[in-house]
Every structure is written in C-alpha cells, then in structure tokens.
Amino acid sequence: MYLPTVLVGLSGLLLQPVTAIDVDWTSDSSIKSAASTIAYGLVKYYTGNNTGDVPGNLPDPYYWWEAGAMFGALIDYWAFTGDETYNDITFQALQHQVGDDQDFMPSNQTKSEGNDDQGFWAMAAMTAAEQNFTNPDSDQPQWLALAQAVYNEYVNRWEPDTCGGGMRWQIYTFNNGYNYKNSVSNGCFFNVAARLARYTANDTYGDWANKIFEWEQSVGFINDNYNVLDGAGNAGTDNCSAINAAQFTYNAGLFLYGSAAMYNYTDGSDTWKTRVQGQVESVASIFFQDGVMWEPSCEKTTAKCNTDQQAFKGHLSRWMALTAVLAPFTYDTIMPLLESSAKAAAEQCSGAAGTDFKGVDGTACGFSWLAGSTFDGEYGVGEQLNALQVVMAPLADTATPPYTSDSGGSSVGNANAGASDDDKIEQPRAITTADRAGAGILTALVCGGLVGGMWFVWADGVMG
C-alpha cells in the first residue's frame, strides 16, 4: 500500500511510511536483512521455475546473459549472507542451461550467442566452484568443468591474424558485431582464466590471463591510466586502430577482479600489484562521483542506459568487494567507496509495488544512486541486481574468501572439457530481434559521435 504523505503525517507513529530500505550499516544482520529484501524483489521477476517455463531464462526484455549474471550474484548472495532461499532455483537454472556440449551454449541460444553472453554463465559456474556451492550428481556437469569448457573454447577462438590477437565479440561470422573485438569478451576470458589459475594452481591458465591482459594493453583497450575502453571495429581491415573509448563499469570490473585473482595466485607479485593498483585508481576516478558509483557513459545523459547497461554497476560493486578480499592492500580504498555507494543505493530502493514490481511495497530500487532519496522511477532486474550487489558488498569481508581446490573447494574439473564450435551450427540464418542477447553499447552513443567509423556494427541497434 502506498501511503499519501498527508496520511503519513497524521499517523506517522503507527503507520511507518514505507520509504526506502532502512539499514544500520554497523550491523551485519541489518545489512543482510536489507540484501534479502532487495533479493526478494529481484527474484520476483524470475519465472523460470514456474511449471511450463524454462529454467534459467528471465522474461522479456531481459536477455539470457543477464540471467547468468543474476545467478552468479545469487551464489555470492548466499555465500555472503548464509540465506539459502534461492539456492534451488540457482542450481536448477545453471544446470538447465549447460547445453548438449556442457559449455553454456544451449541450442536455444547458440545462434545469437556472443562470447560475453557465454562468459556470464561461465563466471557463475566459476563462482559456484569458488563458493563450494552444492555439487551436481557425478553424472551431471560439474561447476569447475563448465568454466574450463568455456575457457577451452575461448582459447580456440583467440585470433592472432588481426589486431595481434584477442577474441571477437561474436562467435559466428553471420552475427552483427563479428568484426568487433572488445573488452567485455576478452574480459570474460581473462576473468575466467585468472580465477581458474587461482582455483586449480595450473600455470597454463595464469599464462593465458597474462597474455590477454597484455594484449588488451597492446591494442590500447587498456590504456596507460588502466582505463578499460570498450573495443574496436573493423577487426578484419584496420587492425583495431579505431577504438571506441566508451567506458563501462562491468568491463572495468572484469579486469579488476581477474587481476586481483592473479595477484593473489602469484602471492602478491609486483606485476599484478601494479596492475591492480592502477585499476583501482582508474575505477575510483572514472566510476565514482562524490563517493557514489555511476555509469558515466549513459547515466544522467539524455540517451539513458539501455536494459543491458542498467545491470552493469552491480558487477563492478561485487567484483570490487572481492578484489578487497583477494588483494587486501586495496581494502582501504575500495571499502569506503562501496559503503557510500551502498548507502546511496539503499536510499534509492523506495519505489512502490505494482504490476511491474512484485517485491515489498516501497522497496523497488531506482537506477541512479546519485539521485538521492527521491526514487528516480527506473526499476527492473538490472536495478535490483545492482542494488543487491552493492548493498551486500560490505559483507564480503566477513565471508569466507573464495575457495581454491586446496583450501576447501570440492568441484571436480575436466581440463579437456568443451567442444568445437563447428559442430554447433547447422545453417547460418537471419537474426531476429527475439534472438538478440547480450551486453553492449547504446546505439545512441553512436549518434553522439563517439564511434564514427563503426556505424555498421550498431546501425541496426544490435546488442549482441
């Protein structure tokens, strides 16, 4: 029920106005309770466990990658809070979407699937391994093996012929965006490789992580200030020289957390310490205003962030929190930024319930944490996912650090998992709107003149 202000004024003592989520930030149980309210509102959007629906899919307009991202966040939610409420749907969804080759390329998604889409599911599986999430029966695909399968396929997709290396955004030639090499795809590869190195202590993964990071630097996608730029088109013809310099929180988060895993795995090596430190400084300067995280490429612009982009900030939040765990020297810089952002995010969670938001009345989370306590009216899966991950971030510190196979992780791997891409596709065909999945760039950025020569990639608004 939404109380008119007048009514609240008259009966304020009895009927507390339901505005925002009240948190005592000195109390872990209060933070957990706030996170649980936000998670409840988030999962209310999910219908995949209803009879007749498909486990793992979110309803329109949320693409498949975002569901993978959500289940990854829900595993850490459980690990940080101990709340098992969503473990069953998470387990079911992650297993349902593995596909025939056990590599997160299910036949319903494959034809329009990008490397980034696959990556968000692979990272959820990696999180499951690191948090010692319930293991599937031994005849079912195991979390670690799923992450290794995607890693192995990424290695096969590495393409030195153009730009000196890197993966393309898209997997198949017939998808728009195939000519774009970008940070999100290579960031997923990097993140998975780095965490596999730490988890398995197998240097092959670490060597690849280093190679990917240095390639990103060589083409200028990671610049001298450790800013992570989006990517470059015309991969076939101009060798990645036309860089699209837009910066997004999730790209920075992918590289930051992977670098923290490498720092930890290499026992605090100078190389990775320098990289982690540089990225923390970059993130603090690019993505925070007065201590509050924002999405500068589309937040508070007339263009507005699209559905995908509305879900980016949460990932940087969670990966920053985990960076502070694996690279403790960053804690004093990172934690205050996350705490002030968490406060601002919780204040934004003050929207009313209705047909589009079925969580607790007065707790729908808005998008812009810079907007203060007045609900900004933007709500949905992305907003809930962002708020959940930043509000629970302060708990990362008291949770058990992500396991490795030596420290308590029990997931069983298969270094040879994965399959050939050639076997998956029968006939190239036209892509319809309904096929399109994944994260990407706002078409309007193009109109803003940021990427000029890359018009063809975005011309029809393909998001991945």
Ligand SMILES: *[C@@H]1O[C@H](CO)[C@@H](O)[C@H](O)[C@H]1NC(C)=O
């Ligand atoms: C789906 O999962 C949610 C969250 O755990 C639960 O509340 C709901 O009852 C489940 N629905 C069905 C049909 O099992």
Ligand SMILES: *[C@@H]1O[C@H](CO)[C@@H](O)[C@H](O)[C@H]1NC(C)=O
């Ligand atoms: C693919 O789509 C069909 C039809 O909607 C559905 O029954 C099936 O469960 C889906 N498979 C996966 C892996 O999502």
Ligand SMILES: *[C@@H]1O[C@H](CO)[C@@H](O)[C@H](O)[C@H]1NC(C)=O
């Ligand atoms: C293409 O770019 C890569 C990476 O920057 C560089 O190593 C290579 O020399 C370039 N090739 C050409 C032909 O310019």
Ligand SMILES: *[C@@H]1O[C@H](CO)[C@@H](O)[C@H](O)[C@H]1NC(C)=O
């Ligand atoms: C690696 O992470 C663990 C867990 O947080 C931490 O105790 C350890 O100090 C980290 N290693 C380095 C070199 O910082």
Ligand SMILES: *[C@@H]1O[C@H](CO)[C@@H](O)[C@H](O)[C@H]1NC(C)=O
């Ligand atoms: C991890 O899970 C396995 C299987 O459930 C369990 O035997 C083991 O004790 C767990 N490890 C930790 C550190 O809790």
Ligand SMILES: *[C@@H]1O[C@H](CO)[C@@H](O)[C@H](O)[C@H]1NC(C)=O
């Ligand atoms: C390390 O990982 C690589 C890449 O998957 C694999 O080929 C190799 O067998 C692994 N080494 C060990 C000792 O497990």
